[in-house]
Structure formats: C-alpha cells, structure tokens
Amino acid sequence: MTQIYEKEKIIQEQYIDELTKLPNRQKLISDLKDTKNAHLVLIDISKFKDINEFYGYETGDLILKEFAKILQKFEIYGLNYYKLSNDIFAILVLKYSLMDSISNVLNYILEEIENTKIVVEKDEFLLQIYMAVVNTQNFDKPLVAVEFALNLSKNYRKKILFLEEHLDEYEKIQKNKELVQEIRDAIENNNILVYGQKIVNNKTNKEKYETLMRLKTKNGKILSPFFFLEASKKANLYLDLTKILVKKACFFFENKNIEFSINLTIEDIKDKNTIKTIFENIKETNTASQITFEIVESEAIDDFNLIASFIKEAKNLGCKIAIDDFGTGYSNFEYIIKLDVDFIKIDGSLIKNIASDKHIELAVKTINSFAKVLKIKTVAEFVHNEEVLKKVSELQIDYSQGFFLHEPEFLI
Incomplete structure (x- = not known):
C-alpha cells in the first residue's frame, strides 16, 4: 500500500x-x-x-x-x-x-x-x-x-x-512549416535537382548552360526556387542547398566540353565554409575553366572587399564571373568598373520590353555600350519571342537566354 x-x-x-x-x-x-x-x-x-x-x-x-x-x-x-x-x-x-x-x-x-x-x-x-x-x-x-x-x-x-x-x-x-519539412526531406532523399537552361551565342550559336535548382516534393511535384528559397533561408537550410547544387553540377559537367554557370548570392559568398566546399568540388572535378559564377546583383554589395576577394580567388582557379540581373535593384556601374567581371546579364524586366518601349531600348543600349568599352560580354535574359531576339541581335548583345530559345531541362 x-x-x-x-x-x-x-x-x-x-x-x-x-x-x-x-x-x-x-x-x-x-x-x-x-x-x-x-x-x-x-x-x-x-x-x-x-x-x-x-x-x-x-x-x-x-x-x-x-x-x-x-x-x-x-x-x-x-x-x-x-x-x-x-x-x-x-x-x-x-x-x-x-x-x-x-x-x-x-x-x-x-x-x-x-x-x-x-x-x-x-x-x-x-x-x-x-x-x-x-x-x-x-x-x-x-x-x-x-x-x-x-x-x-x-x-x-x-x-x-x-x-x-x-x-x-x-x-x-503552418504552410511554412510544411514547406521547411519538404526542403529537409528533399535534402535527405536526394531530391534537390539540377536543371539547365541554354545560353546561346548570338553569332556562333554555341550553347552553354545556366544551372538552376529545383525541388522534388514527396508527391512528385517540381518546385522552382521562387516557392522555397526564402523559406530555406529562414530555416538555415539555404547554404546546404547551394552546396548540393554546386557539387551535382560539377560532377555532371565533369569531362564534358560544356561551359556552365552557377548562381551565388552575397549570402553564399559571405560564408567561408560554403566557398571552401565549392572550390574543393571545382578542384576535384577539374571544371574551373567551364564555370561562370553569376553573382546576383539585385542584392546590395555591402562588402566590396569581400566580393573582390572572392572574384580574385575564383579567377585564379580559372573560373569566370558574371553580374546577374543587371539593370534593376542595386545596379551600380561603379561596381562593374572596379570588379574584374567577364559578363553582365541584363535583367529580364528590361529585355522582355525592349521591342515595345524605346526608353527601355535606350537603357539596354547604354548598358551594352558601357560593357563593350570595358570588354565585358553581355547576356540578354528573358528572351521570350522572336521579336525580342531580333532586337537583341540588332543591338549586338553577345548572348541570349530565355524560353523562346530553350526551356529549363532536367540534368541530374
């Protein structure tokens, strides 16, 4: 008792x-x-x-x-x-x-x-x-x-x-929680996918790829980063996604005579461990000469010396550098002059209206002329119809990218 x-x-x-x-x-x-x-x-x-x-x-x-x-x-x-x-x-x-x-x-x-x-x-x-x-x-x-x-x-x-x-x-x-769990499941089950969209040389028609991240959900649905990128950042999973994409892309293009680009944000570049992992993958696969790093220019470059240091290290390996989404947001011609870049990707919000708006055409023409003076190649994003492609060629922009030329396809 x-x-x-x-x-x-x-x-x-x-x-x-x-x-x-x-x-x-x-x-x-x-x-x-x-x-x-x-x-x-x-x-x-x-x-x-x-x-x-x-x-x-x-x-x-x-x-x-x-x-x-x-x-x-x-x-x-x-x-x-x-x-x-x-x-x-x-x-x-x-x-x-x-x-x-x-x-x-x-x-x-x-x-x-x-x-x-x-x-x-x-x-x-x-x-x-x-x-x-x-x-x-x-x-x-x-x-x-x-x-x-x-x-x-x-x-x-x-x-x-x-x-x-x-x-x-x-x-x-609740939906955010479910999405974060989907991201975790995708990482654990190898369902972070690499897609590629062709970037076409407007003179030679030679093709290269921009690698794009996709997430495959448990029910088989394919999500673009638009739906999960912000959630991944808030859940501290974003840098893991970057590492997965870079590793998969490097091993996919290893021993292929094809150039490819990888998007990096300022957040990626600020993280020493992420950059260390990226450079290790590049060295292991010997793909440096094939790679262009696209730095997302829609984000403020608040630490110029850090970005310049990353660019120097990447170029010492043999990689090229592009400034992405140029023409909107924090676009700054001074950065382009100071940074040793190889490409400027002109933002799609400008390119898609280039054939219908004279003011936008003038802005794109100015960006392209500025790049040529600095011997920087230009890429037109969001080429979505023949009329836009024709205008891009007339302005002697070096490369075109968009759904009219090629829709993103699964690589690995």
Whole structure:
C-alpha cells in the first residue's frame, strides 16, 4: 500500500509547478487529451524579464507566486489554472460551465489583474498582461496554436486575441512549416535537382548552360526556387542547398566540353565554409575553366572587399564571373568598373520590353555600350519571342537566354 502511495505521490509531483503549486505544462497536456470542447487561454506577463533583471530573480519568483494566488481568486466554476514556464500561465475554460461569454470572463480577469497591486518587500508592482485564446475543437494541436496566438497578441499589442479571428496568419505559418519539412526531406532523399537552361551565342550559336535548382516534393511535384528559397533561408537550410547544387553540377559537367554557370548570392559568398566546399568540388572535378559564377546583383554589395576577394580567388582557379540581373535593384556601374567581371546579364524586366518601349531600348543600349568599352560580354535574359531576339541581335548583345530559345531541362 505504501509503495502505491509513494508512486502516486511521484506522479502528482510531476504534474505540479514547484514554485506556484499550480498544475504544470505536463498536466495541461494530459488534460487536453480528455477535453474536446473548451477554450484554452495563455497569459503572458508583459516585460517580466525587466523585473527579473532589475529587481533580481528572487523578487521575480515572489511576484509569480502572488500572481498565481490572484488567478486562483477567480473562483469561477470550470476555470482550471496552470503555470507553464517562466512568466506564462494558462487557463483551461470548460465551455459548458460558463454562463457568460468567454470574452466577458477574460475581460473581467484582465481588468482585475491589471488593477491589483502586488507588494513584494515594500515594492509595489502593477502587472500588464496579454492573453491569447483558442477553441480546442478547432485545432489538432491547441497548445501549439495558442502559443502562436500569444506571439500575435504581443506583436499587435492586443490585450486579448482570439486566434479564430487571425486564421489566415496561422495557416500561413503552418504552410511554412510544411514547406521547411519538404526542403529537409528533399535534402535527405536526394531530391534537390539540377536543371539547365541554354545560353546561346548570338553569332556562333554555341550553347552553354545556366544551372538552376529545383525541388522534388514527396508527391512528385517540381518546385522552382521562387516557392522555397526564402523559406530555406529562414530555416538555415539555404547554404546546404547551394552546396548540393554546386557539387551535382560539377560532377555532371565533369569531362564534358560544356561551359556552365552557377548562381551565388552575397549570402553564399559571405560564408567561408560554403566557398571552401565549392572550390574543393571545382578542384576535384577539374571544371574551373567551364564555370561562370553569376553573382546576383539585385542584392546590395555591402562588402566590396569581400566580393573582390572572392572574384580574385575564383579567377585564379580559372573560373569566370558574371553580374546577374543587371539593370534593376542595386545596379551600380561603379561596381562593374572596379570588379574584374567577364559578363553582365541584363535583367529580364528590361529585355522582355525592349521591342515595345524605346526608353527601355535606350537603357539596354547604354548598358551594352558601357560593357563593350570595358570588354565585358553581355547576356540578354528573358528572351521570350522572336521579336525580342531580333532586337537583341540588332543591338549586338553577345548572348541570349530565355524560353523562346530553350526551356529549363532536367540534368541530374
């Protein structure tokens, strides 16, 4: 009998927050399993970190204990209180037990808490709180959902926020999570693919390729970087994707008499490990003379010396350098003069309208003339019809690239 009692005691202790003696997060998770129709509320004490840092953690703990007592004074049948972590508390509201609406109840609790002074060793504290609410029957993981809602309430400075009123934002976050998982799965299962689009010499018709990244999802759908690149950056997976593409491209074109280009962002170039890995792949496959690195010029070149150093090292290996997307964004003729580049790729937003807009034609003509003075080759991007191709040839742009000439094809 004693053993059963001791075992039960241990179980109960695992469900209790030691400081406030309220049920803890584990107890809430357990209760949620048995609750199908309720409201789950999270409460965050605003700027509690400042109290800890200014008055010390001992004072902070005493405040939390007093706060727990204030919560428990709201003896409304069906309100179950919990202490989750740090300064986060929870209320599980059993819907059938409330005569008033949940909104009225929470507004009452909010007003009472924010007007109740907590006295700790002669210091008085008036706490401000944020509350977030979800209906448990609307979410598979209500605790995850309400934690998201609490962040929203603080971001919007909304004292009481019902997630059901912000479902579009929650669904967006869920889709982002699913996309990040797709990226991880693709990396693990070798489903980061390399496609190639031909770049054609306007005089000789000789072809080379720009390598392009694609992601194959679990259901076989092929995604372009437009759909996953930003998510990969926020999930710290982007540099892994770069390394995979470069390695695959180098080994695919090894021992082939074909030139190919690889896109690099400023983020790639800033990461020493990524550049080290890229150069190792180039040396292993002996493909330096085939490679042109396309630096995405739509990003600000905020560290000129770093870019110049990368270009010098790449060219010492035998690689060539192109500035991509020139003509929009952060385009800067001074950079081109100072950097030792071999190609300027004129942005597609200009090229696609070159046959219909005289002002754009003049801008492209100026870029091309400027490049020729510096003995830099030019590439017209987004050549999408015969009329544009004809105009590009008339302006004596060196290369053309676009769907009219070739749609990206799977390489490896």
